[in-house]
Amino acid sequence: MDVVAGVLVAIVAVLHMFFAYLEMVAWKTPRAQEAFGTTPQQAEETAVLAANQGLYNLFVAFGLWWGVFAEGDVGFAFRCIFLGFVIVAGAFGALTVSRRILLVQSAPAAVALAVVLLAH
Numbered sequence: 001m002d003v004v005a006g007v008l009v010a011i012v013a014v015l016h017m018f019f020a021y022l023e024m025v026a027w028k029t030p031r032a033q034e035a036f037g038t039t040p041q042q043a044e045e046t047a048v049l050a051a052n053q054g055l056y057n058l059f060v061a062f063g064l065w066w067g068v069f070a071e072g073d074v075g076f077a078f079r080c081i082f083l084g085f086v087i088v089a090g091a092f093g094a095l096t097v098s099r100r101i102l103l104v105q106s107a108p109a110a111v112a113l114a115v116v117l118l119a120h
Helices: 004-026 030-036 038-067 072-096 100-119
Strands: none
Touching: 004 030, 004 038, 004 072, 004 100, 030 038, 038 072, 072 100
């Protein structure tokens, strides 16, 4: 069960690395504009803000990876804390931006957190 938990946490970490890539590197591309529902003009005007948001997503991914590879209580704590951050951020995004964020961001983190807790 702990291996499954680790894999699920890793999936959430990879998702956040992908979000960071879209926000920091590919923000002005058609793919990112489609994903985030922005126009080319909006993408141009918000590129710096998106890059900042992407950096935070990298921090989240780093914490999740730490949780995957750290042993014992430290790994468990990192997994729980950073998955909790993802769930809360996704819920806030769902309330303020798009309900789709709940499915894309919070749901995978909630499933991973449930398995982490069960495995512990």
